[in-house]
Amino acid sequence: LAKTTQPISMDSYEGQEVNITCSHNNIATNDYITWYQQFPSQGPRFIIQGYKTKVTNEVASLFIPADRKSSTLSLPRVSLSDTAVYYCLVGDIQAGTALIFGKGTTLSVSS
Amino acid sequence: DSGVTQTPKHLITATGQRVTLRCSPRSGDLSVYWYQQSLDQGLQFLIQYYNGEERAKGNILERFSAQQFPDLHSELNLSSLELGDSALYFCASSVATGPNSGANVLTFGAGSRLTVL
Numbered sequence: 001l002a003k004t005t006q007p008i009s010m011d012s013y014e015g016q017e018v019n020i021t022c023s024h025n026n027i028a029t030n031d032y033i034t035w036y037q038q039f040p041s042q043g044p045r046f047i048i049q050g051y052k053t054k055v056t057n058e059v060a061s062l063f064i065p066a067d068r069k070s071s072t073l074s075l076p077r078v079s080l081s082d083t084a085v086y087y088c089l090v091g092d093i094q095a096g097t098a099l100i101f102g103k104g105t106t107l108s109v110s111s
Numbered sequence: 112d113s114g115v116t117q118t119p120k121h122l123i124t125a126t127g128q129r130v131t132l133r134c135s136p137r138s139g140d141l142s143v144y145w146y147q148q149s150l151d152q153g154l155q156f157l158i159q160y161y162n163g164e165e166r167a168k169g170n171i172l173e174r175f176s177a178q179q180f181p182d183l184h185s186e187l188n189l190s191s192l193e194l195g196d197s198a199l200y201f202c203a204s205s206v207a208t209g210p211n212s213g214a215n216v217l218t219f220g221a222g223s224r225l226t227v228l
Contacts, residue, residue: 034216043113043201043219044154087154089217098167099144099217101154 003027004088004102011108018075020105022088025069030092033064033071038085038104047086048073075107083109114138115220117202123226129190132223136183136204142166143185144205144217145177149198160185189225197227 005023012018024033032051036044048055050062050071061074075082085104114137124130136143145157156169160179171177174192179185189196203217 036217041199041222041224043115043203043222044217045113045219046216049216098156098159098169100156100169101146103153 003090003100006086006088006102006105008103009106009108011110012078014079014109014111015077018078018082018107018109020073020075020086020088020107021070022073022090022102023070024088024090027068027090028092031090032092033062033068034089034091035060035062035071035073036087036089036101038087044087044101078107078109080109080111083107113218113220115202115204115218117200117220117223119223120221121224121226123228124192125228126192126194128192128227129188130192130225132187132189132200132202132225134185134187134202134204134220136185136202137218140204140206140218141183142205143179143183144203145171145185145187146201146203147198148201148222149195152198154201157187192225192227194227197225199224 034049035047037047038044048060048062052064055062063072085106087101087104091099116135118133142161144159146154157171158177159167163179174190177187199222201222203219
């Protein structure tokens with residue numbers, strides 16, 4: 001049973017900032033929050049990971065409130081090539097529990 | 112190249128047959144995960160191995176089995192194949208040990224596309 005809830009789809013235009021929120025009400029103390037990007041017929045690719053507060057890398061930012069029951073992936077100035085499915089994954093890789101992906105959010109970027 | 116190698120890339124077979132999918136994890140990674148992705152579907156977790164031992168199991172059919180060998184490569188065996196088994200099968204690997212090992216960063220392979228006719 002997936003532990004996360006995301007919007008099924010989102011639309012945006014090139015140059016805009018896109019924020020995708022993931023709900024994970026049952027997050028456990030040792031769980032990390034990780035976002036992946038998947039293009040058609042390719043394996044998912046790691047984007048960003050966080051435990052609390054804010055994390056930023058060269059491609060995205062991840063905002064996690066104090067209660068950690070949700071997280072928001074922020075993609076600045078999207079381009080057509082950002083059209084993909086985005087998955088939020090919550091879990092503890094060492095715990096020996098299944099790492100179950102939710103249904104993901106299909107982001108469509110138009111010109 | 113993610114460092115996770117899956118073979119074969121494509122496989123076409125008939126119903127009732129048996130196939131084996133192979134995965135070589137990224138160098139240094141001890142855990143291997145198998146996922147199934149049917150057309151326009153999400154990633155369905157099948158099974159995880161850590162250093163040769165089964166660690167977690169998802170909704171893997173009884174017709175499917177897997178193992179991880181001493182050299183850490185893994186094989187997913189699919190038998191008595193049905194049309195509905197047609198899908199992309201992904202293998203992912205992770206370190207799953209050491210500092211900050213709760214961090215669940217998976218590195219995925221390119222997948223094996225299975226078509227059952």
